[in-house]
Amino acid sequence: MKAFKALFLVTLLLGGQAYAATLSERTYKRLTIIQELMGENKYKEALKRLDELLPRVRKHKYEYAMVMQTYGFAYAAQDQYKKAIKAFNEALKTEALPEQVQLRMRYNLAQLYAADNDWKSAARAYEQWLAVAEEPSADSYAFGATIYAQLKNYDKAIPKIRKAIRLAPKPRENWYQLLLSMLYQKKHYAEAAKVLETMVAYWPDKKQYWNQLSGVYFTLKKNRRALAVLELAHKQGFLEKERELMNLVNMYLLQGIPYKAAKILDAEMKAGRIARTGKNLQKLGEAWMRAKETDEALRELQAAADAQEKGILYLRLAQLYTDKENWNKVIDLADKALAAGELKNPGDAYLLKGMALYETGKKQGAIASFSKALKYKRSKRQASQWITHIRTEGA
Structure with a gap:
């Protein structure tokens, strides 16, 4: 909420100066002192002076609105969101403030509701602001997308984050992440693949995007593409965990390329990134067997059999030795x-x-x-x- 504090303070100072001519001299001077106190983070003293000023301005709609607006900024700066929301609503209710000030306040209200996890109210305030806002910024569309994402209303959130991405002068990674997560939720995997292709291009050093892209291709039954992405990730050193490396090995086996699977599995075992367990030795032996590399298959299956003492492994060894007579x-x-x-x-x-x-x-x-x-x-x-x-x- 720090960003809101800075925004509220700037709005307060600028607004107070711009409309000083419509305030009585006494109210203007007192609000100026209160603003200075808030600028020095002396909110307790500022609120005390606002309490003293409030009875004097109740009969004057504009002055009352300015005081309530100042209350809202003071409470928001101290993370007292409910009190800030109440104060801003009171200011808006007067309809006495200039149109642009009211517009900015509605956006601030949406932010406050969001900070208070009242997402339905945040959506309502945001839509009231959006209906009259001129040329909303990329950030404002991203904010709206966040609100609807929290409400799990992805049909409204997705177009907004897409628009935010289009309007942004440079790629914003967290916006792409939000879009991707919502496409996953909607099971729109073809669209998710396109987003991930863009993310890999923008952030090629983020290994999770390579893994995700391969996974989406696999879900879409584009196994060749899934394997190609994993191959690239492996060449760049992004596959470090045993689970990730075994996924690559299994993809090669699935695509009927056992020799490549065996070579990678053997190399990663020697490098210590894949453990030489009985199960992994069995997979290595079977890969060599499928690749018709009999000597290598015999060696690894014998090691697997010694480790596991499984009947099926002894049987496969017997089959290999039959070929060798x-x-x-x-x-x-x-x-x-x-x-x-x-x-x-x-x-x-x-x-x-x-x-x-x-x-x-x-x-x-x-x-x-x-x-x-x-x-x-x-x-x-x-x-x-x-x-x-x-x-x-x-x-």
């Missing part, structure tokens, strides 16, 4: 997968083990493993074919 490893890992449990389809592990046993010449063991795979719907057909093949071969 390391059958003893496949048997060992299939057994570990089955022992660890929690497999969605244990038949897959029995199939891999059966294949490895067959390849190592242990046909009876292979048939036993394939027979266990028969119990599971997903692996039943393939297991049956293997058993038929082995028995036919033996015959």
Whole structure:
């Protein structure tokens, strides 16, 4: 409310001098002394003198209005908003003050209501001012937008903040932030994206705007754009937290670029910005696996399996070693997968083990493993074919 104090004091001093000719000499002198006291922050003494002056001016509308206006300034400067509001309303009620003074006072009233968190009254006073104001400033439109934003009347607030932005000689970051927050509230994500594109251009060093822009693009299902924005943010060093970096990794995976995902995840783990947890190692191994980088996938999935002892990880390792035809490893890992449990389809592990046993010449063991795979719907057909093949071969 400091800005209001300065504005009220300036208005008071200028107004008092401009209309001194319409005051009696005695009232003018006393108001001048009161103004000087207020200029020295001696509000208690100023209010005491106003109390003494008030009975003398009640019968004179203009003088009474000037005194009430001065009361309003004195109370406002001390953050006594309700008393200031009452005093200003009394001054306005007389309709004795010049039109421009009344207009300025209505704007001051709106500010006071806002300071007192009475947003409905602030809106009413603001609209009364706006209806007769000539060429309202950018700041005044931004103030109106703030009032309606507090009332959650975004349909009125958004056009006002847009007009404030258009009229402003240079970009005001807090106005763009207000507009953006209201567009989010209205779920107008396409418009929010346009605003964020402008904000990124004006304030490219603010990493939150890059993250927000990527998020809005993702919401709009413009995944390529979302990824491109995150890539730029990463190159500028804006992605520092593990959550932000993992978001970039996941975006690469979502877009079917596993090699890039794996490279970034590996580099950020080495840099210490992403922890080498079992979960993260699993994601890294799976990314290498999807990128068909078998050796890297084996290394990271083995580390993930050692950390988590999860059946699915042992199973994936077994699948990779099948590609490398390391059958003893496949048997060992299939057994570990089955022992660890929690497999969605244990038949897959029995199939891999059966294949490895067959390849190592242990046909009876292979048939036993394939027979266990028969119990599971997903692996039943393939297991049956293997058993038929082995028995036919033996015959």
